[in-house]
Amino acid sequence: MAITPEAKVLWEKAETILLRGGRIVDPEAGLDGPGDAFLRRGRVELVAPAIHREADLAVELRGLVLAPGFGDLHVHLREPGREDAETIATGSRAAALGGFTRVACMPNTDPPLDTRAAVEFVLRQARACGLARVFPVAAATRGRAGAELTDMGELREAGVLAVSDDGSPVADARVMRRVLEYARTWGLLVVTHAEEPALSRGGVMHEGYWSTLLGLRGIPAAAEGIAVARDVRLAELTGARLHVAHVSTAEAVETIRAAKRRGVAVTAETAPHYIALTDEALKTYDSVYRVNPPLRSEDDRAAVIAGLRDGTLDAVATDHAPHTEIDKEQELEATPAGMIGMETALGVTLEVLHHREGFDLPRVVRLLSAGPAAVMGWGGGRIRLGEDADLTVFDGDASWTVDPGAFASRARNCPFRGWSLRGRARLTVCSGKLTHEEGVEFCPSERLLSRLP
Numbered sequence: 191m192a193i194t195p196e197a198k199v200l201w202e203k204a205e206t207i208l209l210r211g212g213r214i215v216d217p218e219a220g221l222d223g224p225g226d227a228f229l230r231r232g233r234v235e236l237v238a239p240a241i242h243r244e245a246d247l248a249v250e251l252r253g254l255v256l257a258p259g260f261g262d263l264h265v266h267l268r269e270p271g272r273e274d275a276e277t278i279a280t281g282s283r284a285a286a287l288g289g290f291t292r293v294a295c296m297p298n299t300d301p302p303l304d305t306r307a308a309v310e311f312v313l314r315q316a317r318a319c320g321l322a323r324v325f326p327v328a329a330a331t332r333g334r335a336g337a338e339l340t341d342m343g344e345l346r347e348a349g350v351l352a353v354s355d356d357g358s359p360v361a362d363a364r365v366m367r368r369v370l371e372y373a374r375t376w377g378l379l380v381v382t383h384a385e386e387p388a389l390s391r392g393g394v395m396h397e398g399y400w401s402t403l404l405g406l407r408g409i410p411a412a413a414e415g416i417a418v419a420r421d422v423r424l425a426e427l428t429g430a431r432l433h434v435a436h437v438s439t440a441e442a443v444e445t446i447r448a449a450k451r452r453g454v455a456v457t458a459e460t461a462p463h464y465i466a467l468t469d470e471a472l473k474t475y476d477s478v479y480r481v482n483p484p485l486r487s488e489d490d491r492a493a494v495i496a497g498l499r500d501g502t503l504d505a506v507a508t509d510h511a512p513h514t515e516i517d518k519e520q521e522l523e524a525t526p527a528g529m530i531g532m533e534t535a536l537g538v539t540l541e542v543l544h545h546r547e548g549f550d551l552p553r554v555v556r557l558l559s560a561g562p563a564a565v566m567g568w569g570g571g572r573i574r575l576g577e578d579a580d581l582t583v584f585d586g587d588a589s590w591t592v593d594p595g596a597f598a599s600r601a602r603n604c605p606f607r608g609w610s611l612r613g614r615a616r617l618t619v620c621s622g623k624l625t626h627e628e629g630v631e632f633c634p635s636e637r638l639l640s641r642l643p
């Protein structure tokens with residue numbers, strides 16, 4: 191399930207690599223058709239319908255899609271503080287397996303990512319493992335306490351592109367206004383975890399038919415809707431760039447749609463679980479389905495998909511939230527909210543949006559590559575000549591059964607256990623380096639073989 195040592199050695203020793211016979215899907219470049227890609231020392235030298243060149247290593251992509259490397263705008267890597275649930279290394283490996291080359295990790299670690307030192311620690315750990323480009327999202331307020339702002343200038347210098355108190359909302363509207371104003375002066379994106387805590391407090395699932403039937407405390411859709419409306423209005427007031435995390439409701443989709451029409455600088459993401467699951471899943475009382483925001487109604491699910499279809503929502507991001515089995519084995523009321531997602535994101539997204547809802551492949555690829563790149567401004571998002579290769583190769587039809595036991599993530603809190611999905615990453619290339627390979631044919635030249643030890 192990871193890179194075979196043979197493939198790794200071949201990739202590393204090959205000066206030139208020809209990825210041949212695939213379908214190139216690069217929506218930003220307007221490409222969708224058969225093609226080859228030629229890499230030299232990890233850089234993309236040429237992309238063309240047919241490349242007739244000798245290479246040290248040829249990789250057969252027949253039946254596979256070659257796309258820009260995927261980006262995940264929303265993951266929790268749990269390091270520092272909860273290395274028993276996930277580490278930057280295990281999370282990076284899960285990213286690579288899922289086809290992701292870039293991930294934005296949220297600041298709700300222990301201690302939180304609210305200082306330059308904390309951010310630099312994450313960057314160092316990520317570089318040391320080298321399986322994904324990790325972009326720490328720093329806290330918007332000190333200690334994520336919702337009162338004093340972090341030193342955004344210093345955070346920006348450390349390489350931060352966005353701030354957020356994710357895990358919690360910035361509850362005070364006045365503080366949120368100052369966050370947006372300050373972030374704007376430093377050119378930072380503000381990611382909002384949109385939740386009105388006075389309405390959501392104590393809730394374990396979506397408030398509606400199922401919560402009534404099951405006798406569980408609900409979180410109304412309005413808890414998200416009010417917070418999104420507030421933050422969109424504050425973005426308008428301050429001129430800051432706002433990104434709405436994990437949109438789960440029809441109400442929020444409609445507010446963002448209207449804001450975009452007015453020209454507000456707002457973008458938004460949803461997560462695979464909001465397009466694949468509804469609150470009905472809670473009837474099992476299985477704590478794996480507890481997530482925040484909660485799984486919503488069928489109408490909300492349909493509205494979120496419509497939001498992806500018409501571009502109101504810019505990206506699919508996983509909100510990958512690892513928890514230990516001990517933490518997740520508790521009763522619903524006691525268990526922490528969150529589910530993992532990086533290793534199932536592509537399969538769920540293709541299964542639901544492409545195979546069932548009829549989205550074409552370029553649209554799905556955009557939601558996983560160019561969409562997130564435009565939100566975060568982290569580069570990538572398209573296949574660029576002359577740059578280090580940043581690529582995801584996937585099989586859009588490959589059928590597989592989800593087995594969390596085989597995951598690279600340290601956590602097992604996956605709501606799709608046992609699901610049959612169509613769509614799987616076969617090869618991930620991050621900064622020219624092979625970070626994941628599964629069942630792809632490698633054809634080394636004689637010259638390369640003679641150079642091997």
Ligand SMILES: [Zn+2]
Pocket residue numbers: 356357358383435436482
């Ligand atoms: Zn959140």
